[in-house]
Amino acid sequence: MSRTSFRRVVVVLAATVGVAACGADAVSPLPVQPPGPTRTTPTPSTISTTSAIPTPTGSPSRPPPTSARPAAPPPTPTRTRGTPRTTPPPTDATPACQGAVRYDLPLAETEIELLKSLCFATGAVLRIQGIGPGLVTVDRPELVSQQYEAGVVDIRFVRPGTVAVTIPKEGREHTITVVVR
Incomplete structure:
Protein backbone atom coordinates (compact mmCIF):
# COMPACT_ATOMS: atom_id res chain seq x y z
CA MET A 1 0.00 0.00 0.00
CA SER A 2 1.45 3.35 -0.97
CA ARG A 3 1.79 6.27 1.42
CA THR A 4 -0.87 8.33 -0.40
CA SER A 5 -3.46 5.54 -0.37
CA PHE A 6 -2.66 4.84 3.29
CA ARG A 7 -3.42 8.50 4.15
CA ARG A 8 -6.71 8.31 2.23
CA VAL A 9 -7.74 5.18 4.15
CA VAL A 10 -6.88 6.87 7.46
CA VAL A 11 -8.87 9.99 6.54
CA VAL A 12 -11.90 7.96 5.40
CA LEU A 13 -11.68 5.76 8.49
CA ALA A 14 -11.46 8.80 10.80
CA ALA A 15 -14.47 10.40 9.14
CA THR A 16 -16.44 7.15 9.42
CA VAL A 17 -15.56 6.73 13.09
CA GLY A 18 -16.44 10.40 13.78
CA VAL A 19 -19.86 10.02 12.13
CA ALA A 20 -20.53 6.76 13.95
CA ALA A 21 -19.62 8.38 17.27
CA CYS A 22 -22.21 11.11 16.69
CA GLY A 23 -25.06 8.62 16.88
CA ALA A 24 -27.68 8.63 19.64
CA ASP A 25 -26.00 5.84 21.57
CA ALA A 26 -22.64 7.65 21.78
CA VAL A 27 -23.95 10.26 24.26
CA SER A 28 -24.60 8.98 27.74
CA PRO A 29 -27.41 10.62 29.74
CA LEU A 30 -26.72 12.82 32.74
CA PRO A 31 -26.87 11.06 36.12
CA VAL A 32 -30.10 12.86 37.07
CA GLN A 33 -31.93 11.96 33.87
CA PRO A 34 -33.20 8.47 33.24
CA PRO A 35 -31.99 7.05 29.95
CA GLY A 36 -34.47 7.73 27.19
CA PRO A 37 -35.67 5.23 24.64
CA THR A 38 -33.19 4.56 21.86
CA ARG A 39 -34.19 5.66 18.41
CA THR A 40 -34.22 3.22 15.58
CA THR A 41 -34.61 4.05 11.97
CA PRO A 42 -37.99 2.95 10.67
CA THR A 43 -38.13 0.26 8.08
CA PRO A 44 -40.80 0.17 5.39
CA SER A 45 -42.66 -2.56 7.29
CA THR A 46 -42.88 -0.45 10.51
CA ILE A 47 -44.04 2.80 8.87
CA SER A 48 -47.76 3.34 9.28
CA THR A 49 -49.61 5.37 6.74
CA THR A 50 -52.50 6.11 9.13
CA SER A 51 -50.36 7.72 11.83
CA ALA A 52 -49.36 11.12 10.48
CA ILE A 53 -49.15 12.91 13.87
CA PRO A 54 -46.02 12.14 15.89
CA THR A 55 -46.48 11.21 19.53
CA PRO A 56 -44.60 13.49 21.93
CA THR A 57 -42.16 11.80 24.23
CA GLY A 58 -42.47 13.28 27.71
CA SER A 59 -40.05 13.49 30.53
CA PRO A 60 -40.91 11.53 33.69
CA SER A 61 -40.53 14.72 35.71
CA ARG A 62 -42.86 16.77 33.49
CA PRO A 63 -46.22 15.64 32.13
CA PRO A 64 -46.72 15.84 28.37
CA PRO A 65 -48.48 18.95 27.03
CA THR A 66 -52.19 18.69 26.55
CA SER A 67 -54.65 20.67 24.52
CA ALA A 68 -57.37 20.49 27.17
CA ARG A 69 -58.51 23.58 29.06
CA PRO A 70 -56.92 24.15 32.48
CA ALA A 71 -58.79 22.83 35.47
CA ALA A 72 -61.17 25.25 37.13
CA PRO A 73 -60.08 26.63 40.51
CA PRO A 74 -61.76 25.11 43.55
CA PRO A 75 -64.94 26.86 44.64
CA THR A 76 -64.65 29.50 47.32
CA PRO A 77 -65.86 28.38 50.72
CA THR A 78 -69.28 29.63 51.67
CA ARG A 79 -69.83 31.53 54.86
CA THR A 80 -72.38 30.48 57.41
CA ARG A 81 -75.17 32.87 58.10
CA GLY A 82 -74.42 35.36 60.81
CA THR A 83 -72.72 38.70 61.18
CA PRO A 84 -71.23 39.84 57.85
CA ARG A 85 -67.54 40.64 57.82
CA THR A 86 -67.00 44.41 57.90
CA THR A 87 -63.27 44.49 57.13
CA PRO A 88 -61.33 42.48 54.58
CA PRO A 89 -58.91 39.85 55.88
CA PRO A 90 -55.33 41.07 56.39
CA THR A 91 -52.99 40.61 53.46
CA ASP A 92 -49.22 40.70 53.08
CA ALA A 93 -49.12 43.79 50.89
CA THR A 94 -51.82 46.05 49.56
CA PRO A 95 -51.37 48.79 46.98
CA ALA A 96 -51.37 51.36 49.80
CA CYS A 97 -49.03 49.36 52.07
CA GLN A 98 -45.50 48.68 50.89
CA GLY A 99 -43.45 45.65 51.85
CA ALA A 100 -40.17 45.52 53.75
CA ALA A 124 -38.82 48.32 56.32
CA VAL A 125 -36.48 51.29 56.67
CA LEU A 126 -37.46 54.97 56.47
CA ARG A 127 -34.29 56.83 55.38
CA ILE A 128 -34.49 60.58 56.08
CA GLN A 129 -31.71 62.41 54.23
CA GLY A 130 -30.38 65.90 54.95
CA ILE A 131 -31.01 66.34 58.69
CA GLY A 132 -28.90 66.84 61.79
CA PRO A 133 -28.30 64.37 64.61
CA GLY A 134 -30.97 63.99 67.28
CA LEU A 135 -33.64 65.98 65.42
CA VAL A 136 -35.92 63.12 64.30
CA THR A 137 -38.03 61.62 67.08
CA VAL A 138 -40.49 58.72 67.33
CA ASP A 139 -43.30 58.27 69.85
CA ARG A 140 -42.88 54.47 70.16
CA PRO A 141 -39.12 53.72 70.36
CA GLU A 142 -39.79 50.07 71.29
CA LEU A 143 -41.12 49.46 67.74
CA VAL A 144 -38.10 50.90 65.87
CA SER A 145 -34.33 50.80 65.63
CA GLN A 146 -32.96 54.26 64.84
CA GLN A 147 -29.46 55.18 63.62
CA TYR A 148 -27.82 58.42 62.48
CA GLU A 149 -24.78 58.85 60.25
CA ALA A 150 -23.58 61.71 58.04
CA GLY A 151 -26.85 63.61 57.77
CA VAL A 152 -28.97 60.48 57.29
CA VAL A 153 -31.39 58.99 59.82
CA ASP A 154 -32.38 55.35 59.28
CA ILE A 155 -35.50 54.21 61.12
CA ARG A 156 -36.00 50.42 60.86
CA PHE A 157 -39.45 49.23 61.89
CA VAL A 158 -38.83 46.06 63.89
CA ARG A 159 -42.31 45.35 65.32
CA PRO A 160 -45.87 45.85 64.05
CA GLY A 161 -47.80 48.86 65.30
CA THR A 162 -48.27 52.56 64.61
CA VAL A 163 -45.36 54.97 64.99
CA ALA A 164 -45.49 58.78 64.78
CA VAL A 165 -42.23 60.07 63.26
CA THR A 166 -41.62 63.78 63.95
CA ILE A 167 -39.29 65.69 61.61
CA PRO A 168 -38.41 69.37 62.11
CA LYS A 169 -38.10 71.48 58.95
CA GLU A 170 -38.02 75.26 58.53
CA GLY A 171 -38.99 75.98 62.14
CA ARG A 172 -42.01 73.62 62.11
CA GLU A 173 -42.43 70.03 63.24
CA HIS A 174 -44.02 67.61 60.77
CA THR A 175 -45.44 64.32 61.93
CA ILE A 176 -45.70 61.29 59.65
CA THR A 177 -47.86 58.44 60.92
CA VAL A 178 -46.30 55.11 59.93
CA VAL A 179 -48.39 51.94 60.14
CA VAL A 180 -46.25 48.81 60.38
CA ARG A 181 -47.82 45.44 59.59
Whole structure:
Protein backbone atom coordinates (compact mmCIF):
# COMPACT_ATOMS: atom_id res chain seq x y z
CA MET A 1 0.00 0.00 0.00
CA SER A 2 1.45 3.35 -0.97
CA ARG A 3 1.79 6.27 1.42
CA THR A 4 -0.87 8.33 -0.40
CA SER A 5 -3.46 5.54 -0.37
CA PHE A 6 -2.66 4.84 3.29
CA ARG A 7 -3.42 8.50 4.15
CA ARG A 8 -6.71 8.31 2.23
CA VAL A 9 -7.74 5.18 4.15
CA VAL A 10 -6.88 6.87 7.46
CA VAL A 11 -8.87 9.99 6.54
CA VAL A 12 -11.90 7.96 5.40
CA LEU A 13 -11.68 5.76 8.49
CA ALA A 14 -11.46 8.80 10.80
CA ALA A 15 -14.47 10.40 9.14
CA THR A 16 -16.44 7.15 9.42
CA VAL A 17 -15.56 6.73 13.09
CA GLY A 18 -16.44 10.40 13.78
CA VAL A 19 -19.86 10.02 12.13
CA ALA A 20 -20.53 6.76 13.95
CA ALA A 21 -19.62 8.38 17.27
CA CYS A 22 -22.21 11.11 16.69
CA GLY A 23 -25.06 8.62 16.88
CA ALA A 24 -27.68 8.63 19.64
CA ASP A 25 -26.00 5.84 21.57
CA ALA A 26 -22.64 7.65 21.78
CA VAL A 27 -23.95 10.26 24.26
CA SER A 28 -24.60 8.98 27.74
CA PRO A 29 -27.41 10.62 29.74
CA LEU A 30 -26.72 12.82 32.74
CA PRO A 31 -26.87 11.06 36.12
CA VAL A 32 -30.10 12.86 37.07
CA GLN A 33 -31.93 11.96 33.87
CA PRO A 34 -33.20 8.47 33.24
CA PRO A 35 -31.99 7.05 29.95
CA GLY A 36 -34.47 7.73 27.19
CA PRO A 37 -35.67 5.23 24.64
CA THR A 38 -33.19 4.56 21.86
CA ARG A 39 -34.19 5.66 18.41
CA THR A 40 -34.22 3.22 15.58
CA THR A 41 -34.61 4.05 11.97
CA PRO A 42 -37.99 2.95 10.67
CA THR A 43 -38.13 0.26 8.08
CA PRO A 44 -40.80 0.17 5.39
CA SER A 45 -42.66 -2.56 7.29
CA THR A 46 -42.88 -0.45 10.51
CA ILE A 47 -44.04 2.80 8.87
CA SER A 48 -47.76 3.34 9.28
CA THR A 49 -49.61 5.37 6.74
CA THR A 50 -52.50 6.11 9.13
CA SER A 51 -50.36 7.72 11.83
CA ALA A 52 -49.36 11.12 10.48
CA ILE A 53 -49.15 12.91 13.87
CA PRO A 54 -46.02 12.14 15.89
CA THR A 55 -46.48 11.21 19.53
CA PRO A 56 -44.60 13.49 21.93
CA THR A 57 -42.16 11.80 24.23
CA GLY A 58 -42.47 13.28 27.71
CA SER A 59 -40.05 13.49 30.53
CA PRO A 60 -40.91 11.53 33.69
CA SER A 61 -40.53 14.72 35.71
CA ARG A 62 -42.86 16.77 33.49
CA PRO A 63 -46.22 15.64 32.13
CA PRO A 64 -46.72 15.84 28.37
CA PRO A 65 -48.48 18.95 27.03
CA THR A 66 -52.19 18.69 26.55
CA SER A 67 -54.65 20.67 24.52
CA ALA A 68 -57.37 20.49 27.17
CA ARG A 69 -58.51 23.58 29.06
CA PRO A 70 -56.92 24.15 32.48
CA ALA A 71 -58.79 22.83 35.47
CA ALA A 72 -61.17 25.25 37.13
CA PRO A 73 -60.08 26.63 40.51
CA PRO A 74 -61.76 25.11 43.55
CA PRO A 75 -64.94 26.86 44.64
CA THR A 76 -64.65 29.50 47.32
CA PRO A 77 -65.86 28.38 50.72
CA THR A 78 -69.28 29.63 51.67
CA ARG A 79 -69.83 31.53 54.86
CA THR A 80 -72.38 30.48 57.41
CA ARG A 81 -75.17 32.87 58.10
CA GLY A 82 -74.42 35.36 60.81
CA THR A 83 -72.72 38.70 61.18
CA PRO A 84 -71.23 39.84 57.85
CA ARG A 85 -67.54 40.64 57.82
CA THR A 86 -67.00 44.41 57.90
CA THR A 87 -63.27 44.49 57.13
CA PRO A 88 -61.33 42.48 54.58
CA PRO A 89 -58.91 39.85 55.88
CA PRO A 90 -55.33 41.07 56.39
CA THR A 91 -52.99 40.61 53.46
CA ASP A 92 -49.22 40.70 53.08
CA ALA A 93 -49.12 43.79 50.89
CA THR A 94 -51.82 46.05 49.56
CA PRO A 95 -51.37 48.79 46.98
CA ALA A 96 -51.37 51.36 49.80
CA CYS A 97 -49.03 49.36 52.07
CA GLN A 98 -45.50 48.68 50.89
CA GLY A 99 -43.45 45.65 51.85
CA ALA A 100 -40.17 45.52 53.75
CA VAL A 101 -38.54 48.20 51.58
CA ARG A 102 -36.20 51.13 52.08
CA TYR A 103 -38.14 54.38 51.62
CA ASP A 104 -35.83 57.31 50.87
CA LEU A 105 -37.06 60.72 52.05
CA PRO A 106 -34.66 63.47 50.85
CA LEU A 107 -35.79 66.55 52.80
CA ALA A 108 -34.28 69.00 50.28
CA GLU A 109 -36.44 67.60 47.46
CA THR A 110 -39.65 66.62 49.28
CA GLU A 111 -42.72 68.66 50.24
CA ILE A 112 -42.93 67.09 53.67
CA GLU A 113 -46.19 68.90 54.43
CA LEU A 114 -47.93 66.68 51.86
CA LEU A 115 -46.66 63.42 53.41
CA LYS A 116 -49.04 62.56 56.25
CA SER A 117 -48.88 58.74 56.52
CA LEU A 118 -47.02 55.67 55.26
CA CYS A 119 -47.56 51.93 55.56
CA PHE A 120 -44.77 49.34 55.60
CA ALA A 121 -44.18 45.71 56.48
CA THR A 122 -42.01 44.82 59.44
CA GLY A 123 -38.35 45.23 58.49
CA ALA A 124 -38.82 48.32 56.32
CA VAL A 125 -36.48 51.29 56.67
CA LEU A 126 -37.46 54.97 56.47
CA ARG A 127 -34.29 56.83 55.38
CA ILE A 128 -34.49 60.58 56.08
CA GLN A 129 -31.71 62.41 54.23
CA GLY A 130 -30.38 65.90 54.95
CA ILE A 131 -31.01 66.34 58.69
CA GLY A 132 -28.90 66.84 61.79
CA PRO A 133 -28.30 64.37 64.61
CA GLY A 134 -30.97 63.99 67.28
CA LEU A 135 -33.64 65.98 65.42
CA VAL A 136 -35.92 63.12 64.30
CA THR A 137 -38.03 61.62 67.08
CA VAL A 138 -40.49 58.72 67.33
CA ASP A 139 -43.30 58.27 69.85
CA ARG A 140 -42.88 54.47 70.16
CA PRO A 141 -39.12 53.72 70.36
CA GLU A 142 -39.79 50.07 71.29
CA LEU A 143 -41.12 49.46 67.74
CA VAL A 144 -38.10 50.90 65.87
CA SER A 145 -34.33 50.80 65.63
CA GLN A 146 -32.96 54.26 64.84
CA GLN A 147 -29.46 55.18 63.62
CA TYR A 148 -27.82 58.42 62.48
CA GLU A 149 -24.78 58.85 60.25
CA ALA A 150 -23.58 61.71 58.04
CA GLY A 151 -26.85 63.61 57.77
CA VAL A 152 -28.97 60.48 57.29
CA VAL A 153 -31.39 58.99 59.82
CA ASP A 154 -32.38 55.35 59.28
CA ILE A 155 -35.50 54.21 61.12
CA ARG A 156 -36.00 50.42 60.86
CA PHE A 157 -39.45 49.23 61.89
CA VAL A 158 -38.83 46.06 63.89
CA ARG A 159 -42.31 45.35 65.32
CA PRO A 160 -45.87 45.85 64.05
CA GLY A 161 -47.80 48.86 65.30
CA THR A 162 -48.27 52.56 64.61
CA VAL A 163 -45.36 54.97 64.99
CA ALA A 164 -45.49 58.78 64.78
CA VAL A 165 -42.23 60.07 63.26
CA THR A 166 -41.62 63.78 63.95
CA ILE A 167 -39.29 65.69 61.61
CA PRO A 168 -38.41 69.37 62.11
CA LYS A 169 -38.10 71.48 58.95
CA GLU A 170 -38.02 75.26 58.53
CA GLY A 171 -38.99 75.98 62.14
CA ARG A 172 -42.01 73.62 62.11
CA GLU A 173 -42.43 70.03 63.24
CA HIS A 174 -44.02 67.61 60.77
CA THR A 175 -45.44 64.32 61.93
CA ILE A 176 -45.70 61.29 59.65
CA THR A 177 -47.86 58.44 60.92
CA VAL A 178 -46.30 55.11 59.93
CA VAL A 179 -48.39 51.94 60.14
CA VAL A 180 -46.25 48.81 60.38
CA ARG A 181 -47.82 45.44 59.59
